[in-house]
Amino acid sequence: MxxxxxxxxxxxxxxxxxxEEAGQRFxxxxxxxxxxxxxxxxxxxxxxxxxxGDWWYQNHxxxxxxxxxxxxxxxxxxxxFTMDLTPKTGERAGQRLHMEEIGLYTVQDDRIVEERFFxxx
Amino acid sequence: MxxxxxxxxxxxxxxxxxxEEAGQRFxxxxxxxxxxxxxxxxxxxxxxxxxxGDWWYQNHxxxxxxxxxxxxxxxxxxxxFTMDLTPKTGERAGQRLHMEEIGLYTVQDDRIVEERFFxxx
Numbered sequence: 273m274x275x276x277x278x279x280x281x282x283x284x285x286x287x288x289x290x291x292e293e294a295g296q297r298f299x300x301x302x303x304x305x306x307x308x309x310x311x312x313x314x315x316x317x318x319x320x321x322x323x324x325g326d327w328w329y330q331n332h333x334x335x336x337x338x339x340x341x342x343x344x345x346x347x348x349x350x351x352x353f354t355m356d357l358t359p360k361t362g363e364r365a366g367q368r369l370h371m372e373e374i375g376l377y378t379v380q381d382d383r384i385v386e387e388r389f390f391x392x393x
Numbered sequence: 394m395x396x397x398x399x400x401x402x403x404x405x406x407x408x409x410x411x412x413e414e415a416g417q418r419f420x421x422x423x424x425x426x427x428x429x430x431x432x433x434x435x436x437x438x439x440x441x442x443x444x445x446g447d448w449w450y451q452n453h454x455x456x457x458x459x460x461x462x463x464x465x466x467x468x469x470x471x472x473x474f475t476m477d478l479t480p481k482t483g484e485r486a487g488q489r490l491h492m493e494e495i496g497l498y499t500v501q502d503d504r505i506v507e508e509r510f511f512x513x514x
Contacts, residue, residue: 376497
């Protein structure tokens with residue numbers, strides 16, 4: 273598949289709300305996930321990325337999600353996510369939040385080997 | 394200035410339609426600009442980046458522009474641009490187009506040293 277094909281199929285699944293399926297289908301076994309924060313979530317790799325996703329979905333109620341994209345350059349593509357959500361735990365538990373972020377994905381050998389998130393706000 | 398401060402000021406100028414001023418204020422003398430296309434526009438550097446911008450504004454009529462962001466991660470930030478425009482030259486001359494793209498900016502020593510554009514659609 274071309275990077276554009278992978279970008280479009282990944283984004284199509286996200287637009288249908290199938291974020292976990294999109295990851296499972298295209299993540300490399302060696303996927304590295306980078307978040308713009310300190311602490312244990314800043315960098316995770318391989319199976320820990322799926323575990324991070326599982327934790328996230330268990331601890332957030334998603335009211336609505338919009339996915340825009342993909343936007344392609346070479347072996348990378350970007351996707352914009354907009355979500356209204358309520359954390360179930362932590363210091364903002366019970367507080368409805370509006371979240372915008374961009375995911376930047378790097379493709380090698382038909383798999384996503386890195387995802388890097390950029391936070392808005 | 395922090396990367397976040399630069400990102401916010403750059404994006405503020407873009408939201409006011411001051412795209413050229415944003416570049417002039419924050420580009421490094423060694424700015425490298427990368428576009429996802431073949432040909433002479435694919436990579437430009439330094440003064441050639443300003444020349445490319447001048448050419449672009451002379452050859453496109455912009456009807457509306459919306460800037461979303463910034464989205465920050467480490468020493469990089471992303472901005473989403475949405476434009477309705479009509480090229481004045483080329484094979485699409487006179488045709489009104491809807492354009493979405495993401496710009497990914499890399500900051501070093503308070504200057505933008507690389508801009509990399511991702512095209513949608």
